[in-house]
Amino acid sequence: xxxxxxxxxxxxxxxxxxxxxxxxxxxxxxxxxxxxxxxxxxxxxxxxxxxxxxxxxxxxxxxxxxxxxxxxxxxxxxxxxxxxxxxxxxxxxxxxxxxxxxxxxxxxxxxxxxxxxxxxxxxxxxxxxxxxxxxxxxxxxxxxxxxxxxxxxxxxxxxxxxxxxxxxxxxxxxxxxxxxxxxxxxxxxxxxxxxxxxxxxxxxxxxxxxxxxxxxxxxxxxxxxxxxxxxxxxxxxxxxxxxxxxxxxxxxxxxxxxxxxxxxxxxxxxxxxxxxxxxxxxxxxxxxxxxxxxxxxxxxxxxxxxxxxxxxxxxxxxxxxxxxxxxxxxxxxxxxxxxxxxxxxxxxxxxxxxxxxxxxxxxxxxxxxxxxxxxxxxxxxxxxxxxxxxxxxxxxxxxxxxxxxxxxxxxxxxxxxxxxxxxxxxxxxxxxxxxxxxxxxxxxxxxxxxxxxxxxxxxxxxxxxxxxxxxxxxxxxxxxxxxxxxxxxxxxxxxxxxxxxxxxxxx
Amino acid sequence: xxxxxxxxxxxxxxxxxxxxxxxxxxxxxxxxxxxxxxxxxxxxxxxxxxxxxxxxxxxxxxxxxxxxxxxxxxxxxxxxxxxxxxxxxxxxxxxxxxxx
Numbered sequence: 001x002x003x004x005x006x007x008x009x010x011x012x013x014x015x016x017x018x019x020x021x022x023x024x025x026x027x028x029x030x031x032x033x034x035x036x037x038x039x040x041x042x043x044x045x046x047x048x049x050x051x052x053x054x055x056x057x058x059x060x061x062x063x064x065x066x067x068x069x070x071x072x073x074x075x076x077x078x079x080x081x082x083x084x085x086x087x088x089x090x091x092x093x094x095x096x097x098x099x100x101x102x103x104x105x106x107x108x109x110x111x112x113x114x115x116x117x118x119x120x121x122x123x124x125x126x127x128x129x130x131x132x133x134x135x136x137x138x139x140x141x142x143x144x145x146x147x148x149x150x151x152x153x154x155x156x157x158x159x160x161x162x163x164x165x166x167x168x169x170x171x172x173x174x175x176x177x178x179x180x181x182x183x184x185x186x187x188x189x190x191x192x193x194x195x196x197x198x199x200x201x202x203x204x205x206x207x208x209x210x211x212x213x214x215x216x217x218x219x220x221x222x223x224x225x226x227x228x229x230x231x232x233x234x235x236x237x238x239x240x241x242x243x244x245x246x247x248x249x250x251x252x253x254x255x256x257x258x259x260x261x262x263x264x265x266x267x268x269x270x271x272x273x274x275x276x277x278x279x280x281x282x283x284x285x286x287x288x289x290x291x292x293x294x295x296x297x298x299x300x301x302x303x304x305x306x307x308x309x310x311x312x313x314x315x316x317x318x319x320x321x322x323x324x325x326x327x328x329x330x331x332x333x334x335x336x337x338x339x340x341x342x343x344x345x346x347x348x349x350x351x352x353x354x355x356x357x358x359x360x361x362x363x364x365x366x367x368x369x370x371x372x373x374x375x376x377x378x379x380x381x382x383x384x385x386x387x388x389x390x391x392x393x394x395x396x397x398x399x400x401x402x403x404x405x406x407x408x409x410x411x412x413x414x415x416x417x418x419x420x421x422x423x424x425x426x427x428x429x430x431x432x433x434x435x436x437x438x439x440x441x442x443x444x445x446x447x448x449x450x451x452x453x454x455x456x457x458x459x460x461x462x463x464x465x466x467x468x469x470x471x472x473x474x475x476x477x478x479x480x481x482x483x484x485x486x487x488x489x490x491x492x493x494x495x496x497x498x499x500x501x502x503x504x505x506x507x
Numbered sequence: 508x509x510x511x512x513x514x515x516x517x518x519x520x521x522x523x524x525x526x527x528x529x530x531x532x533x534x535x536x537x538x539x540x541x542x543x544x545x546x547x548x549x550x551x552x553x554x555x556x557x558x559x560x561x562x563x564x565x566x567x568x569x570x571x572x573x574x575x576x577x578x579x580x581x582x583x584x585x586x587x588x589x590x591x592x593x594x595x596x597x598x599x600x601x602x603x604x605x606x607x
Contacts, residue, residue, distance in 0.1 A: 100587050101586070101587070102587075103579050103583035103584065103586050103587070104579065104583075195564070196562075196563045196564055197564050197566075210561060210562045210563065236571040239566070239569040240562065240564075240566060240569075242564065242566075306552065309548060309549060309552050311545075311546075312545065312546035312547075312548055312549045313549060315542065315545070315546050316546055316549060323523060327523075327524075330524075331589060332589075332597055332599050333587065333588060333589075333597050334587030334588065334589065335587065335589065336589065337589035337590065340526065345600075345601060346600055346601075347600055347601055347602065347603075347604065348599050348600045348601065348602050349524065350526075350600075351600045352524050353524050353525060353526035354526050356523075356524055356525045356526070357525050357526040357527060357528070357531075360525065362534075362535070365520075365525060365527070365531070365535060366535060366538060366539060366542070368523045368525065369516060369519045369520060369523060369525075369535065369539060370539060370542060370543070372519045372522050372523045373511065373515075373519055373539075373543075376519070376522070382550055383546070383549070383550075385559065386549050386550055386552070386553055387549055388559030388560055388561060389552075389553035389554075389557040389558070389559050389560075390549055390552050390553050391559070391560040392553070392557050392558055392559060392560040393552065393553055393557060395560060395563065425538075427538055427541070427542055428541055428542060428545045431542075431545075441563075442563065443563050444562075444563025444564045445563075470563070470564060
């Protein structure tokens with residue numbers, strides 16, 4: 001049965017439709033795989049075998065009655081622990097929410113359930129999505145299935161590792177500065193950040209409201225598109241939700257898989273290549289661009305001069321929003337409550353201070369303090385105010401670039417996966433991982449990361465990123481699928497076929 | 508660029524209601540100084556006339572139909588309380604000072 005875990009979600013959907021397998025069999029196969037490898041990978045914070053199998057049985061009944069809820073009815077999915085799941089623990093990787101069981105579902109989760117996807121469990125993440133390695137999880141890091149001594153990226157390293165290790169065919173992540181795309185790049189998987197507002201944020205525990213966006217984490221571009229159509233679309237419960245139909249991303253992925261990019265204008269962003277990018281990452285990227293040229297795309301170089309300030313802009317805007325958002329963790333209505341040592345009858349405020357000290361990890365404290373600083377009187381104009389202006393300039397750079405190109409491309413992350421612990425106490429070095437992914441969040445545009453190959457120097461996966469104008473998510477699927485088809489052909493099979501077999505102890 | 512001092516970090520932690528220990532302040536203050544230094548370039552980039560952006564896709568006047576929708580029950584709303592609720596209310600530590 002273990003081969004069921006090697007199928008794509010699209011293939012599972014087809015086999016469920018034909019009756020070749022049942023959802024219970026597929027779901028059980030993934031639960032078995034989780035039991036087998038997750039001790040080493042640690043992609044999951046919570047596994048819900050009972051709930052997943054109950055949902056699978058319901059899916060099988062719908063299929064038997066000839067009324068499947070969606071093309072993915074019965075295909076299991078893993079959900080990042082930042083999305084509220086009714087009846088299932090939701091910790092955001094933080095001690096402050098240890099044991100919290102939400103009384104409601106996030107809209108994304110409600111849509112997964114309505115479409116019939118059994119939820120396997122909740123995936124590990126950097127605490128409150130602050131990080132690029134999952135090492136900031138209060139529950140221990142996730143390990144990269146390609147090399148268990150290395151980081152799986154972050155913040156959504158759990159979701160990416162779960163699909164890379166064949167523990168789930170599909171996962172949902174969230175991307176505030178690259179937390180879907182960068183883990184995709186370093187684990188050899190596919191990740192999509194939709195247009196800001198394309199997927200509801202209701203029930204997504206906010207890191208930075210103006211940047212957060214949930215999206216698909218998968219092994220193929222078509223699977224990402226199928227999942228996108230399930231979770232995307234307008235939600236009246238999210239005031240920033242775009243009131244427009246979901247772009248035809250499945251159709252775009254199928255069209256792209258035929259290699260159809262003739263006449264497409266592709267812009268290589270000068271500021272997102274070259275210096276600071278690992279040689280093997282750059283080399284695989286250059287080859288991917290060459291494939292697009294051979295397929296008839298019209299490749300031009302574009303310049304986005306303000307992008308060099310995107311990282312600094314992000315690390316002012318994000319902490320400012322995060323420090324406000326995390327003020328709600330006050331130890332009164334849910335989550336952890338810690339009484340201060342040696343204080344008789346402590347006040348609510350003393351309890352709050354003690355709880356926040358015990359409940360938050362170092363990176364969360366760093367960013368709350370930085371955000372408090374950036375928003376404090378005397379510094380507001382110099383930092384937060386300036387950052388908002390630079391955000392405008394970054395949006396203008398995108399607008400100018402999209403005059404000359406239909407899509408923009410760059411390496412997704414500057415390096416392959418680094419070793420666990422290597423950058424843990426060097427915040428600025430950690431932040432550099434998001435160099436290429438952050439501009440898209442600041443401008444709200446969609447982006448995809450697809451595997452570009454293995455870097456020569458370390459044999460680890462790298463990713464190529466495709467960005468498109470807001471609401472043109474279909475373009476990233478089209479180009480992503482074209483790249484996937486051409487590269488998979490060049491490799492002679494999917495990149496993940498070369499990942500170590502985690503059950504033989506040779507990882 | 509005003510460097511961030513140890514005292515300033517202690518003050519900011521106070522504003523953010525985090526009870527940092529002396530050791531934590533010693534650990535975090537130099538890191539925060541490095542982070543602030545790395546974002547300093549931002550101050551020279553945008554001219555005064557550039558308008559700020561708060562949201563990438565600005566939407567205004569977002570309304571929904573004013574209809575009654577089911578909400579959480581009292582039990583659901585109280586289900587995450589860190590200590591046992593009393594009389595359908597959250598139980599919290601004292602809010603006023605001893606002398607009040």
